[in-house]
Amino acid sequence: MNSHGINFGSIICTGPGSCNGQNIEGLTNNLETLDPDGSLQDLTEILVVRPFSRKGSFTTSRAFDVSATQFHMGLQPVEEFGYFVDPDGDGVNNELFVGELSAMSLFLEGMEPPEITSPLSDQASAGKETFSAIGCADCHIPSLTTRNRFLPFSFPEVESDPLQNIYRVLNLQNHGFPLAGFGSGVRVDLFSDLKIHDMGPGLAEANGNSRFTTARLWGVSDSAPYMHDSRALTLRDAILFHDGERANAKANFAGLSAAEQSNLLMFLGSLNSPANPNMGL
Ligand code: HEC
Structure with missing residues (x-):
């Protein structure tokens, strides 16, 4: 497949x-x-790719938010619990309306993408070559291309068919994503394959799970701490915590000269969060 x-x-x-x-x-x-x-x-x-959450659990930011608002903020969305009920017994019902979550999805998914410093310095360019040469880019695939430039928003969402129940469409071209060549899609420089990999016992959670989605490295210079439980404070540590599938990429990194390592880190340091994330609003 x-x-x-x-x-x-x-x-x-x-x-x-x-x-x-x-x-x-x-x-x-x-x-x-x-x-x-x-x-x-x-x-x-x-047969559904679920890019959201570290463990590949959600297809869209909305699906993630329906869960996160409960666990992180004690807010029970109407679309999950129904109207005029109060399952958590806090004396408040209708804690998050359908429309509020729709508005939040549009806000989150309409943000400008992270930016790559341009032009790259000589060291960062050399580091980019090394990133591919030693196998990092096998999982952290630099760019993916969408089939078309329109991102659909739907409710209720049907995981296996994003084209059902569409209430709004964003043209990603107006949100900072460049058109991909002559096709009708856009290029997304996310540095991930959106696949779940077994990262080995060294990176496992307390419950033993060691399967995580390849972290997107876009914006990574501004998003410390790293890995699913934030155990790595620096980019170097993040790399050295890799284990399991294709641990040879980590070993290859460890085997580079100090200058080559520093170039690769300079390249990762060129992957910045967007300067104006809400510009397209
Ligand atoms: C087998 C696929 C795979 C390969 C090869 C790989 N990575 Fe990763 N990488 C991952 C996964 C999966 C995570 C997320 C782990 C987690 O959530 O704990 C990750 C996380 C990271 C992070 C932390 C990002 C964050 O936001 O937490 C960095 C930095 C990184 N990788 C860089 C590299 C570099 C540099 C290389 C090459 C030396 C490399 N990776 C090779 C799969 C891979």
Whole structure:
């Protein structure tokens, strides 16, 4: 299975309703949707890329927010709990309206993308070459291209079909994303494959999970601390905490000369957050 040039492994189907998903790569952390022998219970649930949250749990920022507003702020969205009910018993109902979450999605997803210092210094340019040469770019893919330039917003959202229930569309070209060549899509310099990788026991959470989505490195010079639990305070430490799949990239970094390491860090230091994130509003 290939999407946007990224390989997500394969599914083997021997007949209607009898498919095996053991060779699917990087798509889901909901492994309970696979039977132990790898047979698939729900294909539509699995064949969805979920870029939001470190563990690849949500397809859109809205889906993330419906969860985050509860866990981080104690706000219970109407679209999850219903109108005029008070499940948390705090004496307040209708804590977050559908329209409020729609407005927040438009605000968040309409922000300008992070910026790359241009032109790159000589050291940063050399570091960019090294970034690809030692295997970082295998996961942190510098650019992906969308199929078209219009980002749909829908409610209710249907994970497996973003074109249902659309209430608004943003033209990403007006939000700082350059058109991709002669196609109708835009280029997104996010430095990720949006795949989930097994990063090994060294990076695991207390519950043993070590599968995380490749962090987008856009804006990374301004987004310390790093890794899913913020264990790395510097970019160098973030690199050295890599383990598991393709740990050779980390080893390659450790084996570089001091000057080459510093060039690579200079390159990462050129990936800045946007100067005017709300310019397109
Ligand atoms: C197997 C795929 C893979 C390869 C190869 C890889 N990374 Fe990563 N990288 C990840 C994942 C997954 C994370 C997020 C880990 C987490 O959330 O704890 C990450 C996180 C990072 C971060 C921290 C970003 C943040 O916001 O937390 C930096 C910096 C980084 N990688 C740089 C590199 C560099 C430089 C290389 C090459 C030496 C490299 N990576 C190679 C998968 C990879």
